[in-house]
Amino acid sequence: MITPLILLCIRSIVTLIFICFAIDSVAGVTRNYYIAAEETLWDYAPSYPINPMHQGEFSTKEKVFVAGDGKQRIGHKYYKARFIEYTDDTFTVIKPRAVEWEHLGILGPVIRANVGETIKVVFRNKTQDMTTSMHPHGVFYKKDSEGTHYHDDTAGKDKQDDLVASGATYTYTWEVPERSGPGPNDPSSIIWLYHSHGNETMDTNTGLAGPIIISRKGMLQSNGMLKGVDREFIVLFTIFDENKSYYLDKNIEVFAPYAKDQKDDEAFKESNLMHSINGYVYDNLPGLNMKIGENVRWYQLALGSEADLHTPHWHGNTLLSAGQRIDVLSLLPASHVTVDMKPDNPGIWMYHCHVNDHIEAGMMGRYTVQSDNAKNVSIKNPK
Numbered sequence: 001m002i003t004p005l006i007l008l009c010i011r012s013i014v015t016l017i018f019i020c021f022a023i024d025s026v027a028g029v030t031r032n033y034y035i036a037a038e039e040t041l042w043d044y045a046p047s048y049p050i051n052p053m054h055q056g057e058f059s060t061k062e063k064v065f066v067a068g069d070g071k072q073r074i075g076h077k078y079y080k081a082r083f084i085e086y087t088d089d090t091f092t093v094i095k096p097r098a099v100e101w102e103h104l105g106i107l108g109p110v111i112r113a114n115v116g117e118t119i120k121v122v123f124r125n126k127t128q129d130m131t132t133s134m135h136p137h138g139v140f141y142k143k144d145s146e147g148t149h150y151h152d153d154t155a156g157k158d159k160q161d162d163l164v165a166s167g168a169t170y171t172y173t174w175e176v177p178e179r180s181g182p183g184p185n186d187p188s189s190i191i192w193l194y195h196s197h198g199n200e201t202m203d204t205n206t207g208l209a210g211p212i213i214i215s216r217k218g219m220l221q222s223n224g225m226l227k228g229v230d231r232e233f234i235v236l237f238t239i240f241d242e243n244k245s246y247y248l249d250k251n252i253e254v255f256a257p258y259a260k261d262q263k264d265d266e267a268f269k270e271s272n273l274m275h276s277i278n279g280y281v282y283d284n285l286p287g288l289n290m291k292i293g294e295n296v297r298w299y300q301l302a303l304g305s306e307a308d309l310h311t312p313h314w315h316g317n318t319l320l321s322a323g324q325r326i327d328v329l330s331l332l333p334a335s336h337v338t339v340d341m342k343p344d345n346p347g348i349w350m351y352h353c354h355v356n357d358h359i360e361a362g363m364m365g366r367y368t369v370q371s372d373n374a375k376n377v378s379i380k381n382p383k
């Protein structure tokens, strides 16, 4: 015969097991990433000498930013550094970027997690001679995972995370508590930047930046899709100031040797201001494709200096930003804004910064909305 005391014990044990499982299922997930910083030869305008905006050769005014002459102008290709994702901590096999993320361009890999999870990044500096780091916005980090250089003589001693030397490896741990995820007026996921923060200005102008997406508990599914979202696009508006890149000397040496003594020449400096969207100028940005009626989430980012006030404008469709209807958004350096579109208007549409100087300097792209019966946009965002 089972006494009330035994029954009570059984109930308590069952409750305890249930609680343990519940805690484990929320707090137990760690998402591992293997990311290297490495040198790359980046092309801001692969279409050169044709400008897709008008299907003709670049005009004299446009050539200021993209035409190299082998002597005094660097052109549209620059040595830069990028964050590249690998399959494991041996850093031998690059993780291929899925076609749905083709539009990321120069941005580093997407790091993502649900609230309640943990992000671990094994980071290797594969550049030849830069000191780099990974500094995240938004997520919870202790001082040893801040990835930021302070001028307090702790670099490389108490703090190994803030200046990772060429060839060195460091593991960052970033927690994702509630305060790192969407707020009450946000959609189900939000965007944060990560970037190198040794010499912040030079590191980001050199190209070391990428996105973090944090979603509400359970919203990011095991198939890599967000519940209720058909497509995600991440877009960084920035004027890469190549005059402030670690690779300026190399770029001059390789592409414009006659400019060696003209680094302060105003016309030379102007030619190195690359008004880009994800590292592309003059309609070279690829991959912004969607279907009519889909739930499309756009993550908007900016970086840079006082000239980097950007106003991305979508032609043809409208969006919701924190409950307000828009077709233009305002961004300042290091802005993180998430907006939703349900396209109802098929076509190939302009998507550009609305600042006049920036339009002329090439901060222009396009996005495509296909009608229901279109066949060639069938894939959704993967992991």
Ligand SMILES: [Cu+2]
Pocket (backbone or CB within 6 Å): 237, 308, 309, 310, 311, 353, 354, 355, 358, 363
């Ligand atoms: Cu702009």
